[in-house]
Amino acid sequence: MLNGRRVLIVEDETLIAMELGDLVADAGGRVVGPARSNRQALALLDREAVDVALLDLNLADGDATPTARRLIDEGIPVLICTAGVLPRTMRAAWPHLPVHSKPVAADRLIRTLADLSAGPLAGAAEPPPQAASGAAPTSWRA
Template sequence: MLNGAQILICEDEPFIALHLATSVEDAGGKVIGPAASIAEAFSLLDSTEVVGAILDVHLIDGDITPIAERLLASSIPMVVQTGVGLPDGLKSREPAIPVLSKPVLPLRLIEILAGALSK
């Protein structure tokens, strides 16, 4: 499904991050991360090319707005999983970002992301 695509995972809950990583690998993707913080995500983005991302809204050092803005500036598709929705500023600027409410099956996130990657 992901055909070797390098997918950034941003998730601060270790169990969820592991489950997402395993699911991405099972779908044929290569996991970049998981990153539990904005700083870690930026470090990964600085050193590795990614073609898609799965993001949790809240990381240990803040919300994902700066990460999402960087991905959007590079036209990198993303899907967001959250229990609270997108941060207001990001939601008003980019309402088309796919957002799924937790709990969500990782396969559903991957299906949506794979669809975006194939466009």
């Protein structure tokens, strides 16, 4: 379903980040990260191509606003997946930013990432080959 898309995972909880990485890989995506903080995420963006990003809201060094801002400025689709509430400043700046509340069903998460990243791969001249059929697990809890 993700067909080789590079998915940046920004999540400060190690076990959740590992589970998200497994979901992305099982759906045919390529995991970039995970990053636990804005600092780590921004450093990854300096050296890795990314097609879509999955961000937790509350990170080790504050909320994900700096990372979201950079991604959005670069035209990279962002999905916020959090147990928290999107700050008013983020809602005002990006009113159409997709947000999923944890826990979220794995198929919904993957479907949203696939929909957001439906354009060409970052740095690719042509669309990727179809991924081998591998269904994502049906639920994800964190």
